[in-house]
Structure formats: C-alpha cells, structure tokens
Amino acid sequence: MLGKHVDPNKVTVGAVTGLSGLLREATARLERAGVASPRVDAELLAAHVLAVPRGRLVLIDDIRGGKATEFLDLVEQRSRRVPLQHLTGVAPFLGLELAVGPGVFIPRPETELLAQWAIEMVAPLPAPEVADLCSGSGALALAIAAQCPNAAVRAVERSLAALGWLRRNTSGTRVEVIAGDIRDVPIPAPLDLVVANPPYVPSTHRVQREIDFDPREAVFAGVDGLDLIPDVISRAAALLRPGGWLGFEHDESHDVVPLMEKDFERVERHLDLAGRPRYTTGMRRG
Ligand SMILES: C[S@@+](CC[C@H](N)C(=O)[O-])C[C@H]1O[C@@H](n2cnc3c(N)ncnc32)[C@H](O)[C@@H]1O
Numbered sequence: 561m562l563g564k565h566v567d568p569n570k571v572t573v574g575a576v577t578g579l580s581g582l583l584r585e586a587t588a589r590l591e592r593a594g595v596a597s598p599r600v601d602a603e604l605l606a607a608h609v610l611a612v613p614r615g616r617l618v619l620i621d622d623i624r625g626g627k628a629t630e631f632l633d634l635v636e637q638r639s640r641r642v643p644l645q646h647l648t649g650v651a652p653f654l655g656l657e658l659a660v661g662p663g664v665f666i667p668r669p670e671t672e673l674l675a676q677w678a679i680e681m682v683a684p685l686p687a688p689e690v691a692d693l694c695s696g697s698g699a700l701a702l703a704i705a706a707q708c709p710n711a712a713v714r715a716v717e718r719s720l721a722a723l724g725w726l727r728r729n730t731s732g733t734r735v736e737v738i739a740g741d742i743r744d745v746p747i748p749a750p751l752d753l754v755v756a757n758p759p760y761v762p763s764t765h766r767v768q769r770e771i772d773f774d775p776r777e778a779v780f781a782g783v784d785g786l787d788l789i790p791d792v793i794s795r796a797a798a799l800l801r802p803g804g805w806l807g808f809e810h811d812e813s814h815d816v817v818p819l820m821e822k823d824f825e826r827v828e829r830h831l832d833l834a835g836r837p838r839y840t841t842g843m844r845r846g
Contacts, residue, residue, distance in 0.1 A: 579622070580621055582606070582623060586602040586631070604644060605638065608647070609634065646661055651699075653703060655703075655706070658697045658725075658729050661725065664724075664726075665696040665774050665779070667697055670833075670838055675703040675755075678690075678704050679703065679707045681753055681805050681807075683708055685710070686710060687711075688710065688711045689712050689752050691753075691799060692713065692756070693742040693755070694759070694788075695726055696778060699757075700755045701735045711734075712736075715738065743795060747795075750804065752800075753806075754795075754800060756796070760811045761779050761811060762784050762785035762811065764783055789808070789814070797822075801844065802845065803844060803846065805842070805843050806842055806844070807839055807840070827840065827842040828841050
C-alpha cells in the first residue's frame with residue numbers, strides 16, 4: 561500500500577516508501593498505460609533517480625521523500641508515454657551512453673547491427689575515412705570512432721536541434737561534425753565507408769506513441785518512405801573510392817537493391833533479429 565487512497569490512474573506516495581513497493585506500484589501503472597516493458601522501465605527510472613546501476617536496486621529498499629517523489633513524477637511522465645530515454649537523458653548504443661532529449665532521434669537497438677557491420681568493414685584498414693550521413697545524436701559515428709581508433713569519422717546532420725545534441729555527444733572525441741544537408745554540403749572525399757540511418761518511415765504508417773517524441777523529419781520520408789534514400793545512395797557513390805562500402809538502414813518494405821545496382825556491386829540485404837530486412841550494403845564499383 562502506498563497511501564490511504566490510491567487513484568488507479570496515478571501513483572501516489574504515502575507513508576510507505578519502500579523501493580520494492582514503489583516499483584510494484586510503478587510497474588502496474590506503466591502496464592496500465594500500455595508501456596511495453598513496464599518493470600524494466602520502472603527499474604531504470606529508479607536507478608536513474610538513485611544514481612545507481614540497475615543491478616544494485618536489489619540491495620536497496622529505502623527510498624525517501626524527495627527521491628520517491630522524483631521517481632513517481634518520472635513514472636507519471638512515462639505513463640504518458642514520454643520516452644524512457646528523454647526521462648533519463650541518455651540512450652545506450654553499443655556500449656556508449658548518448659545524451660538525448662527533445663529535438664533529436666533516439667538511437668534504436670536495431671541500428672547497432674549496422675554499426676557492427678561498419679566496424680567490421682573498417683577495422684582492418686590502416687587509416688579509414690568514414691562519413692555518417694544523417695547522424696542525429698551521433699550514434700553510428702561515435703560507435704565507429706570508439707572501436708576503430710585509426711578511423712577519421714565525420715558526422716553530417718542538418719537539423720539545428722539535433723546538431724546541439726550531436727555537438728554535445730562528439731565533444732572531446734575524434735568525430736568531426738559537418739552541419740548541412742547530406743545532398744549538397746561539402747564532405748571531404750574519397751571515403752572508405754559511408755553509413756546512414758536516414759528518415760525512411762512511410763508517412764502513412766501507424767507508429768508507437770513514443771515515436772511522436774522523435775522529430776518528424778528524423779522519422780518520416782514521404783508516402784513511401786523513400787524521399788531521401790536515393791540521395792543517400794547517389795551522394796555515397798560520389799564520395800566513396802572504388803572498392804569503398806555503403807551501408808544504410810531502411811524500412812522493411814523497401815527493396816533498395818535496384819536503386820544501388822548502377823554504382824554498387826556485391827549488394828546485400830541484411831535481416832534484423834526478427835528476420836526483417838533492416839539494412840542494405842554494397843561496394844562502390846571501380
Ligand atoms: C532516423 S534519424 C537517425 C539518427 C542517427 N543516425 C541514429 O541512427 O540514431 C535521421 C536523422 O537525419 C537527419 N536528416 C534528415 N534529412 C537530412 C538531410 N537532408 N541532411 C542531413 N540530415 C538529415 C534528421 O535530422 C535526423 O537526425
């Protein structure tokens with residue numbers, strides 16, 4: 561019991577503020593709100609408020625006054641489907657923690673597959689030149705830079721709001737930010753690798769409520785979701801050296817192979833863990 565009167569739509573804090581009780585109540589609240597992973601989210605919010613790793617929560621049962629109120633306020637916001645990452649201010653990506661918030665796309669776990677492919681492609685090269693087109697928070701650029709210490713990595717982004725987060729995340733790293741439109745901003749070339757996670761969701765698609773918090777220009781790309789992808793392919797073709805590689809994410813409904821065949825060979829579609837086409841790669845023809 562958290563209080564004398566518990567409104568079913570609201571978590572209230574009463575005399576008992578033990579963490580395990582609050583977590584149970586918060587989980588129930590998030591479940592009622594339709595949050596996909598209510599217990600995990602409740603624990604991550606508690607860990608954030610208490611400034612401990614989630615695994616340490618089992619060792620804690622005392623959560624007092626201000627901290628309990630702060631936790632319940634975040635649970636309330638999460639139940640209104642504010643993304644978890646906006647509430648904690650960070651998004652994990654391939655072992656990194658990226659600062660995120662309003663104005664920038666939250667990096668998704670499935671994009672780690674593209675990042676891993678990119679790292680495997682450039683890791684053997686002595687001094688690879690890399691560009692991440694449509695960089696957002698910098699997830700792909702930063703993951704590649706972190707794991708390929710010899711790579712020169714540029715992150716290209718045009719949204720002013722996203723650029724603020726990108727500059728914050730890349731500050732003190734080797735990633736160079738290029739502000740502008742991927743279609744015409746000057747980018748040093750020739751490159752060994754281009755990666756991109758452009759906006760690609762068809763504007764007619766129904767999406768999870770959390771996606772309302774991502775900037776529209778980061779997510780949607782016309783009725784078929786293909787407004788920008790042909791430009792990603794042609795810009796990459798212009799920037800890559802013969803034998804250089806392009807890899808980019810796209811909607812599962814897209815067959816981008818025909819768009820790549822003119823300038824790329826060894827074109828391959830890659831599936832995500834659920835078996836859906838998630839990204840496509842190809843090597844610049846000589
Ligand atoms: C789906 S988000 C991807 C962000 C990041 N790469 C990631 O994987 O988390 C797409 C990004 O492309 C940016 N963008 C859209 N059109 C662009 C354009 N023409 N030139 C540069 N950036 C663009 C958006 O502002 C957004 O940050």
